[in-house]
Amino acid sequence: MKARLPVRLAVSYLLVLAVGVAVTWASVRLLAPQLFDRSMGHMFSGGPEHGGSAGQAATRTALLDALDTSLVVGAVIAAVTAGAAAAFVTRRLVTPLDAVRATTRRIAAGHYDSRVEVPAEPELAALAQDVNTLASALAETETRRVRLLGEVAHEMRTPLTAAEGYVEGMVDGVFAPDDATLAAVAEELRRLRRLAEDLSALSRAQEGRTELRVVPTDLTPLVARVGARLAPQFDDAGVRLRVHPAPAITVRVDPDRISQILTNLLGNALVACSGGPAGTGTVDLRVGRQGTTAVVEVSDTGVGLAPEDLERVFERFYRAPGGAARRSDGSGIGLTIARGLARDHGGDLTAMSPGPGSGATFRLTLPVADESTVPATPTAPSEVQVPGPDVLR
Known part of the structure; x- marks a missing residue:
């Protein structure tokens, strides 16, 4: 299982710090003795009366001990400082992401009015704005869906009520089951069929399942x-x-x-x-x-x-x-x-x-x-010729 993002960010900062400390330590430990010996050689080039090799060795040892102690203290201070900086930066980065995550969960649960507070960081601000745009689009889609249900119910209710009235009237003897009454019932049923066909056509169009007979x-x-x-x-x-x-x-x-x-x-x-x-x-x-x-x-x-x-x-x-x-x-x-x-x-x-x-x-x-x-095909005699303007009024 992968560690969470804040842990990975903190570890990455500490790794950078560890590499920096290791490089610094190695550089100082390798270069400092050589530079010290060269400098001391110039200083005590006059012979033992100026301190000799014994004094130079003691001074060299004291210097290296001081360097080791300074490097340890510096590494500890750097680790503490880097840890604090890592915690601050990680929090600034992760807090908006947590807010985006919480908002997307609320949106997925149907709360389309949820919005993310836009942070100051440009990249995170763009992400928050995209989530807010998505929420607005989903809210609008949900509104249309609810409106569609109402409209479909209304469109269905009208012909169903009319057809039901005609049928009940014929059962009660109010209307005679003649051609005119049956034609009125058939017309209401055609309205229902047209509505069903429109909804089916919309579904096919949205899903890319429309059948075309191209000629x-x-x-x-x-x-x-x-x-x-x-x-x-x-x-x-x-x-x-x-x-x-x-x-x-x-x-x-x-x-x-x-x-x-x-x-x-x-x-x-x-x-x-x-x-x-x-x-x-x-x-x-x-x-x-x-x-x-x-x-x-x-x-x-x-x-x-x-x-x-x-x-x-x-x-x-x-x-x-x-x-x-x-x-x-x-x-x-x-x-x-x-x-x-x-x-x-x-x-x-x-x-x-x-x-x-x-x-x-x-x-x-x-x-x-x-x-x-395109194959040459003669125009069928039944085809309508193109009328001029004002022919169809």
């Missing part, structure tokens, strides 16, 4: 199909949807996953624009190419985003602070899944906004396929 795909008609499919929802909300024409851009993607990303972005843009007067909101869907990168942008004139929310909207379960305008009515995991899918394709998903009330733009980037390796 060469022309991105432009794929974007147009998504816009055409969602156009009726924009019409009902009084929001104008404009899909801008673009040339063919071939990418290697899973078309279903890319459609899922675009559906999420357009759905959020619709919610962001739905709060204003009917007919004033506009969403633009553009496709383009920048070098070897394909770019899809969804721009809206809705509630916008604060600078600090441009990255946070992609965090799991994040919602705008209370009182702020909302961009989504979901559980807060759609953009997290969308960014994960984009990165699984080798691309990314980012957000830009001038500020609250000024709209926002979400940019999906994907690597363009190497055209030399």
Whole structure:
């Protein structure tokens, strides 16, 4: 079993001291007699009348005895001084480490409000600040987890209550078990299924288990199909949807996953624009190419985003602070899944906004396929051609 850090530090100081004392002792004992003899030889070079060899030997012995005594006393004083210095320095070093250790144990036990007092030493201060940052991140994650549980419970409670009411009504004879009633029950069950699928998709995205069926795909008609499919929802909300024409851009993607990303972005843009007067909101869907990168942008004139929310909207379960305008009515995991899918394709998903009330733009980037390796495939007759601006409103 290894000794504790304070013991090892103290031993290291004492070892340095012992080496220093040993070197000093050996140097003095080896050099002092020779230097003494040389000096005495010059002093008594006149012969015995000046003391002779007997006096020189006695003086030499007395000097060596004095040196030995001085070295012993000096070694003891040095050991005591070094021990005190070692204890002081060790305490200054170990005390903050003990504090960090105790705090990490409290954090591991779930006390995420625990913090380490930042010491004066720069290295230890950096360690303490990292632990405090970790505690803050864990506290925020725990808050989101608790909020997610509440949101999931709420999302589940609503369709379950509705379905239960329909079933009880049919049992009591209040509702007839006709097609309309059964369709209403089926709709509530579909809501529950969508929630379960969203949570499952989030789990797969976070664990890197998303299955992709990658094929060469022309991105432009794929974007147009998504816009055409969602156009009726924009019409009902009084929001104008404009899909801008673009040339063919071939990418290697899973078309279903890319459609899922675009559906999420357009759905959020619709919610962001739905709060204003009917007919004033506009969403633009553009496709383009920048070098070897394909770019899809969804721009809206809705509630916008604060600078600090441009990255946070992609965090799991994040919602705008209370009182702020909302961009989504979901559980807060759609953009997290969308960014994960984009990165699984080798691309990314980012957000830009001038500020609250000024709209926002979400940019999906994907690597363009190497055209030399893409097999030539004719466009299927059923594919939607790219509409011009203002076609989808």
